[in-house]
Amino acid sequence: MVRSIVIPHDQARPAHVCELADLGAFQAAVDGSLEPLEIPTLDVTVYMNEDARRERRPLNVRATALWWYYSAVPTEFPLILGDVALAGSAHDLTGDSGDIPPLVEQQIFGSDLYRVQGTRGCDRHTWLDTYARFDNLFDAATWCTLFRATMGRASQFRLSSEPALFDSRSFGGEQAW
Numbered sequence: 240m241v242r243s244i245v246i247p248h249d250q251a252r253p254a255h256v257c258e259l260a261d262l263g264a265f266q267a268a269v270d271g272s273l274e275p276l277e278i279p280t281l282d283v284t285v286y287m288n289e290d291a292r293r294e295r296r297p298l299n300v301r302a303t304a305l306w307w308y309y310s311a312v313p314t315e316f317p318l319i320l321g322d323v324a325l326a327g328s329a330h331d332l333t334g335d336s337g338d339i340p341p342l343v344e345q346q347i348f349g350s351d352l353y354r355v356q357g358t359r360g361c362d363r364h365t366w367l368d369t370y371a372r373f374d375n376l377f378d379a380a381t382w383c384t385l386f387r388a389t390m391g392r393a394s395q396f397r398l399s400s401e402p403a404l405f406d407s408r409s410f411g412g413e414q415a416w
Contacts, residue, residue, distance in 0.1 A: 296321035308380035353379035
C-alpha cells in the first residue's frame with residue numbers, strides 16, 4: 240500500500256489521501272496507463288494518464304499549479320490533464336515505500352494560509368509581502384507562478400505559509416510592494 244494523494248481534474252471534487260495497493264490501483268485512479276512526472280523539490284511523482292493529451296482530457300488546474308510552481312522546467316509539461324495521483328518519489332508502486340511525504344500532505348491539506356512574497360531588482364535577500372493571500376496551496380502556487388511569469392527576471396516571487404493567524408478579509412487585492 241502506498242499512501243498517495245489523488246487530485247481530480249474537477250475542482251468541485253476535493254483532493255484526497257488514499258492507500259493505493261498496486262499498479263492497478265494507480266491506473267484506476269488516473270483512468271488509464273501511467274505516465275510519471277517527477278517533482279524533485281517535493282520528492283513526489285505525479286502519475287497521470289499517458290493518453291490524456293490524445294484523448295483531450297480536461298485540464299487539472301491544481302496539479303498544473305503544483306508543477307508550475309515547484310518544477311525547474313515548467314514548460315516540459317505545460318498542462319497536466321485528467322485526474323492524477325501523487326506519491327513519494329522513491330518507490331516502485333508495489334511496496335510500502337514511496338508514501339507521500341508528510342510535509343507535502345500537510346501543505347495540501349493543512350490549515351496554513353499562504354502569501355506571495357517578492358523581491359525587487361538586485362536585492363535577492365529582502366522578501367516583501369504582497370497582498371496576495373490564499374487559503375490553499377493550489378491557488379497560491381498559481382498566482383506566484385503568474386507573478387513570476389509577468390514580472391520577468393527583475394523580480395522573484397515565492398510562497399510563504401503561516402498558521403491561520405491573519406484575517407481572511409485581507410485575501411486578494413493589490414498594492415505596490
